[in-house]
Amino acid sequence: MNQTHTNKPYALHIPIRTGRNMEEIFRSIIMLTNAKVTGKYKYRDKFQILPAPDHFPQVPYSEAHHPCLLEVKYNFTPDSNKKMPDQTETPDWIQRQDHERKITHEIKTLFGVFSFSKFIDIHDNHSWTISTDDSDSIESEWRQLSYFVREHQYEISEFTNSSVSKIDEINTREFYNLGGRYVGSDFSIPDLFGEILDSYYSLCQNDKDAFLRSATLFNNAIKISAISASISFACFVSSIESLINYINKDVKIESCTECSAPRYSVTRKFREFLTKYSSNSDELIKFYNKSYGKRSKILHAGALFMGEHIPADWAESDWEAYHMSSGIQRICRIAFTNWLMERKLFSPNLSRDI
Structure with a gap:
């Protein structure tokens, strides 16, 4: 998918x-x-x-x-x-x-x-x-x-x-x-649900635990959406970030010799993961960058979507919140599906007798 x-x-x-x-x-x-x-x-x-x-x-x-x-x-x-x-x-x-x-x-x-x-x-x-x-x-x-x-x-x-x-x-x-x-x-x-389950149940226990953490964040984002579109959005982004961090847990990140900043930024890992497992279109790559930036602003600066801390007027409509929330939810589903389907292709533990 x-x-x-x-x-x-x-x-x-x-x-x-x-x-x-x-x-x-x-x-x-x-x-x-x-x-x-x-x-x-x-x-x-x-x-x-x-x-x-x-x-x-x-x-x-x-x-x-x-x-x-x-x-x-x-x-x-x-x-x-x-x-x-x-x-x-x-x-x-x-x-x-x-x-x-x-x-x-x-x-x-x-x-x-x-x-x-x-x-x-x-x-x-x-x-x-x-x-x-x-x-x-x-x-x-x-x-x-x-x-x-x-x-x-x-x-x-x-x-x-x-x-x-x-x-x-x-x-x-x-x-x-x-x-x-x-x-x-x-x-x-x-x-494809049966094949998705095949892949999930073929994972080692550590991989299962990592995916379940991400999946739990994703499901919590859906539950929270009725209370806070902003926190829900941040949870969707974090569900992807959680899996990325697990995948890269053994990757050594080099730091700049002049400023000691990590050369492999969090945003870059987020963008590259979604480019590989969701879409590599220019439009969506821009959306990935914007989504991670918005997630950081929500969590670190309290930059909520319009109308959340001050209710919007009837004539107003926060289309940015709607499109970003629905978009990141769809992207998460597709990325999780493709990531698991890739595991299915290369898993030595997968058999027809699972």
């Missing part, structure tokens, strides 16, 4: 021993998404996404938080060296829950970067709510914000064999050029 170039009944979980103290575990986790899941998507033998069963509560709106199932498979071996704060051994069930949380976080993070259809985080907090079922009622109620289905079977013995059709896969170039979802559209993914 480059700018230039009928569900099986749930069963009780029965661990399958695959080695000393190792369990092969399947879990069915209720998730919420920003688009309705009407098909299934299975990635190798790691996870699959399925529509929510008919008895699950559904929201009567197209644009809302929609339930679905995320089924995951993993091998687990308890670590007897892990300790609780009081230095007692960490129970196996806590270690399993921690491991599952890491797996689901990883999947959510990857979807957040590479797909406009993504998982929604639900935090168990309380808030005042007004029912939308009866338009005549405006009585406020204090409620917990959450989603729970009592009958759901969390422990399963294998992936559910569902007859539903596959989730739509959209041409990746068209997907990213569009810049978002159509209102009311179902859950979909780019057609």
Whole structure:
């Protein structure tokens, strides 16, 4: 991707021993998404996404938080060296829950970067709510914000064999050029998503951690955008910068013998990375330079986009903020995709049995 170039009944979980103290575990986790899941998507033998069963509560709106199932498979071996704060051994069930949380976080993070259809985080907090079922009622109620289905079977013995059709896969170039979802559209993914996942899961652990840091910054930028366009923009730029710094961690940077300034500037590394993994057009190279400069001004001088510290008049419109924010988000996605696809081409760890 480059700018230039009928569900099986749930069963009780029965661990399958695959080695000393190792369990092969399947879990069915209720998730919420920003688009309705009407098909299934299975990635190798790691996870699959399925529509929510008919008895699950559904929201009567197209644009809302929609339930679905995320089924995951993993091998687990308890670590007897892990300790609780009081230095007692960490129970196996806590270690399993921690491991599952890491797996689901990883999947959510990857979807957040590479797909406009993504998982929604639900935090168990309380808030005042007004029912939308009866338009005549405006009585406020204090409620917990959450989603729970009592009958759901969390422990399963294998992936559910569902007859539903596959989730739509959209041409990746068209997907990213569009810049978002159509209102009311179902859950979909780019057609290169499977290959992107192949590449990510073939990385060594240090490379995975580095990419997840960048991907987390990217997803945080999206979340922050509703609060501050300026800080969101800075996070998008930092998501790229974080990966660049990791890639160049072993590169020795020479300093000028006269002034001791580094010869290889941060802006230059930023520009060269995006020139290689996004586009080398003159117009976009100017945008890369401008973006890094704006990021520095935001973080070091508080130079926010217009209308953020002093609300803009109705007749005003901060087009610079809109175009720079939407532009850097698209560039980040394309650069991350190309960087991972390059890893796929040269990875000795990649096999068809991932």
